[in-house]
Amino acid sequence: MSGLALQNVVKEFGSFRAVNDVDLTVPHGTFVCMLGPSGCGKTTLLRMIAGLDLPTSGAIGLDGEDITRVPTHKRNLGMVFQSLALFPHLTVGENIAYPLRIRGAPKEDQRKRVDELLSMIHLSGYADRPVSKLSGGQRQRVAIARALAISPKLFLLDEPLSALDAKLREAMQVELRQLQQKLGITTIVVTHDQREAMTMADTVVVMNGGEIRQAASPIEIYRRPADSFVADFIGQTNLVEAETDRSGRVTVFGQPVPGLDLPAGAAKAMLSIRPEDVHLTAPGAGALTGTVTFVRDLGGTIETFVDVAGRQIVAVSTPRARPEVTVGQQVGIGLTPDVCVVLAK
């Protein structure tokens, strides 16, 4: 297969298993973001793909070749890690040309490639500047260009944008994605920022406790989370329990939700209901009734916190779409089966 394939990859540090039996296929040209809380094993997995760590067991393949034990410098990788490690005493052009120079590429070829890459990262004319005179975002782009100078088979980045301020970071996410699409290079980015992952990835790999909990497109992960960890980790959600009552009706907080089905044979299941799918109504008009406990008006959106039988439900809407409500007021909550995602666990 063309692309990257991880098979039953395990990494143990002493008796601690940091990566537990990971299987993942990344087709050629795909942009993958590995996402998860601190310590979930995403950097360890990336380091094994890079050849910086050896798996305890399992296999890593690239374009059909087993590279599990191939040293990093023979894997044809481009890497950008958190600390950029640009050479501060070299110019922008010299930094980008560095990997070509150490491979003995002719001077003229180096110059051509540097010009090509500078144009790609929107820094044409910057070749002779010292890197010390660049802004954070410009340095980031130079690090990316240097990693791409050798036209690698695989582009690996670990939290590449984490040192940038929020606005620049968002702009760079779009730039990085556009560059990757232009080059069609298989790319894996480790991030703990779900918005960043949703912006850039074809496939988001959500990890927890050394395991992949779900690997799917951003919208699939958001709309059809595999389990309550993924539902809660990606975006905001309401996790509520549904159960079957004595007469066989499926209920939420004791109120029947007609048309909602639980998995065959299950008396209970967790539901994920996104806040934008929770519709506030007049009391009694919705399936549930609750009391407004807090209203967070963020200008573009309003979050309304509602206490329903001692549990908090959050509804999000635009100011125009939301009925006027105040703290202490009773409201109804309309629940339809189509907004309730029944979770596996």
Ligand SMILES: Nc1ncnc2c1ncn2[C@@H]1O[C@H](COP(=O)(O)OP(=O)(O)OP(=O)(O)O)[C@@H](O)[C@H]1O
């Ligand atoms: N060299 C090592 N020796 C011992 N334990 C390690 C080593 N490297 C990583 N670990 C442990 O393995 C687990 C996974 O670490 P890893 O760096 O992969 O997490 P991460 O998901 O990238 O986290 P973060 O977002 O904080 O960087 C952590 O519990 C970490 O302490």
